[in-house]
Amino acid sequence: MKQPLDYMYVFLRVLFALAMTGGFPAHADDQGAPDEILTLRQALDWVLLHNPELAASSHGVRAAEGTVRQAGTLPNPEIEIEAEEFGGSEERKGYDAAQTTLSLSQSVELGGKRGKRQRVAQSEARLAGWAYEAKRLDVLAETKKAFVDVLLAQGQLKLAESLLALAEDVRQTVAERVKAGKVPLLEETKASVEAVAARIARDLAMRELDAARKRLAATWGGTAPLFKEAGGDLDFIQEIPSMEKLSASLDDSPAIARWKDEVALGQRSLALAKAERMPNVDVSAGIRRFEDDGSYAGVAGISLPLPLFDRNAGGILAAEHQAARAEYEQRAARLRAMTELVEAYSQLETARAEALAIKAELLPGAQQAFDAAQTGYREGKFGHLEVLDTQRTLSEAKARSLEVLAAYQKAAADVERLTGSPLNTIQ
Numbered sequence: 027m028k029q030p031l032d033y034m035y036v037f038l039r040v041l042f043a044l045a046m047t048g049g050f051p052a053h054a055d056d057q058g059a060p061d062e063i064l065t066l067r068q069a070l071d072w073v074l075l076h077n078p079e080l081a082a083s084s085h086g087v088r089a090a091e092g093t094v095r096q097a098g099t100l101p102n103p104e105i106e107i108e109a110e111e112f113g114g115s116e117e118r119k120g121y122d123a124a125q126t127t128l129s130l131s132q133s134v135e136l137g138g139k140r141g142k143r144q145r146v147a148q149s150e151a152r153l154a155g156w157a158y159e160a161k162r163l164d165v166l167a168e169t170k171k172a173f174v175d176v177l178l179a180q181g182q183l184k185l186a187e188s189l190l191a192l193a194e195d196v197r198q199t200v201a202e203r204v205k206a207g208k209v210p211l212l213e214e215t216k217a218s219v220e221a222v223a224a225r226i227a228r229d230l231a232m233r234e235l236d237a238a239r240k241r242l243a244a245t246w247g248g249t250a251p252l253f254k255e256a257g258g259d260l261d262f263i264q265e266i267p268s269m270e271k272l273s274a275s276l277d278d279s280p281a282i283a284r285w286k287d288e289v290a291l292g293q294r295s296l297a298l299a300k301a302e303r304m305p306n307v308d309v310s311a312g313i314r315r316f317e318d319d320g321s322y323a324g325v326a327g328i329s330l331p332l333p334l335f336d337r338n339a340g341g342i343l344a345a346e347h348q349a350a351r352a353e354y355e356q357r358a359a360r361l362r363a364m365t366e367l368v369e370a371y372s373q374l375e376t377a378r379a380e381a382l383a384i385k386a387e388l389l390p391g392a393q394q395a396f397d398a399a400q401t402g403y404r405e406g407k408f409g410h411l412e413v414l415d416t417q418r419t420l421s422e423a424k425a426r427s428l429e430v431l432a433a434y435q436k437a438a439a440d441v442e443r444l445t446g447s448p449l450n451t452i453q
Contacts, residue, residue, distance in 0.1 A: 064253035066173050066452050069242065073169045074162070076246040083161040090147075090154035097147035098140065101133040106312075122317055127325060129312025137301035146298055149291035156284035159446075163280065165245070167443035171436050172242040173452070176256040178432040179235035185424050186224070186231040189417075193217070193224040196413060199404070208406070220414060258452045260431040263381055266438075266449065269371055273364065275445045281363045285356035292349030299345040302338045305331040363444060370440035377434035384427045392420040 074080065105128075112124035197217040204214045243251040276282055308329045315322050399416040402408035438449045 061252045061254065063255050063257040065257050066170065069169055069173050069245075069256075070166055073165055073246040076248075077165050077169075078247050080158075080161055080165050083158045087151070087154045087158050090151035094144065094147040094151050097143045100140070101135070103130055103132045105130050106310075112317075124317045125314055126317065127312055127314040129310050129325060129327075131308055131310035131327075134307045134309060136306060137304035139298065139301045139304075139306075142294065142298040142301050145294045146291065149287050149294055152287040153284060153291065156280045156287065160280035160284070163443045163446060167439045169242070169245045170439040170442070170452075172238070172245050173256060173258070174260070174432050174435040174439070175238040176235070176242050177258050177260050177435075177452075178428055179231065179238040180256060181260065181428045182425065183228070183231040183235050185421065185428070186228040189421050190221070190224040190228045192417065193221040196417070197221045209409075213409075216414075260428065260435060260452070261381075261385070262452060263378055263385075263431075263434065264450075266371075266374060266378065267447075269368075272371065272441065272445050272447070273367060275447050276360075276363055276367060279363065279444060279446045281444070282360055285352065285359050288352040289349070289356060292345070292352040296342070296345040296349050299338060299341040302341060303333065305333055367441065367444045370437055370444060374434065374437035374441060377430050377437055381427065381430045381434055384423065384430060388423045389427060392416070392423040396420045 108127040108129070110125050110127075112121045113119070117123055197214070197220070200209065200214045200217040203209045204211055239251040239253075239256075242256070243249070243253075310325075310327045312325050313322055314325050396413075396416040396419070399408055399413045403413045435452060442448055
């Protein structure tokens with residue numbers, strides 16, 4: 027079982043990340059972004075250091091830590107110099123009859139306001155830590171999905187290139203048979219059309235890959251991808267944890283665990299609001315000089331506002347309802363997260379089952395049918411239409427396999443985001 031998050035742990039981790047980046051997200055293109063073959067691990071590490079949203083959230087943690095420090099400070103004392111009984115008429119015309127007072131005053135907070143204010147700030151700092159953790163999981167999931175899109179686009183381009191090569195091969199074979207007078211010219215025209223369509227599909231796949239690579243680079247703030255290829259295997263299907271095990275880890279995820287601190291914040295804010303009913307006391311002490319004879323005397327005072335009109339009733343009422351709201355929001359968040367997990371897990375199971383079925387049954391059968399059709403065509407047993415039909419079936423099966431594998435990986439990313447537990451589905 028994972029331990030509850032400590033916001034100081036998050037704060038220290040954020041400090042390390044900021045130290046590595048100089049305190050702000052640099053453009054990855056200018057800072058030695060990954061090149062050549064990019065692995066998922068490299069992409070995730072890079073995005074943790076350079077993602078602008080994550081950097082903004084990390085500064086939120088640091089800001090909350092500053093608020094905690096400030097909440098524990100005492101009010102500053104005040105020094106006052108006062109002169110009176112001068113600049114008048116007769117014997118008070120000059121300064122000889124004046125009185126000069128030097129005093130120091132201090133506001134004293136009653137009702138434990140300072141301690142309660144600190145506890146409120148500490149709860150807010152913990153929530154800032156949870157916000158950072160939630161953003162981190164979101165960014166990692168988005169990055170993994172973007173990485174999957176690149177792997178998918180690479181696979182689709184590879185498939186499109188193989189289909190183009192195959193279409194050109196079929197066109198050449200048909201052309202030879204037309205030249206030999208074995209098939210009509212119409213067969214060659216059809217084969218040429220198929221080759222043109224395959225070339226258009228290849229060009230489209232190239233553009234889609236370029237767009238996917240740019241989307242991946244954008245996750246770490248890059249404007250242009252420097253890596254040449256994403257390295258990884260979509261076709262890595264493993265046993266997935268049970269729903270019971272994943273739902274048990276849900277309570278430790280930021281989406282759920284943060285509400286414990288939200289409830290605590292509501293209760294602490296209510297305690298502070300009640301403490302603010304009690305006014306603060308201002309005490310002062312000083313010394314007074316009488317200019318007419320050069321004598322001195324002490325002065326002291328105390329002031330206390332009378333809580334006749336403002337007893338912070340509105341603030342207390344608001345804090346009471348905020349505390350109650352947090353408790354209901356906690357229940358709602360649990361239900362919402364469980365619903366999302368059930369949906370993501372269902373998509374994961376469905377995609378996994380379909381991917382295994384395609385790999386075990388559909389692809390071998392489609393490949394066998396295509397090989398047989400090609401052989402039969404060369405031997406004159408089948409026509410061009412039979413070859414095209416089996417070719418289309420095989421390409422559709424391969425394309426569907428890629429799409430299902432990508433859906434499986436993206437569903438796994440959603441499960442990881444919701445539970446905070448890595449499934450390690452890409453090798």
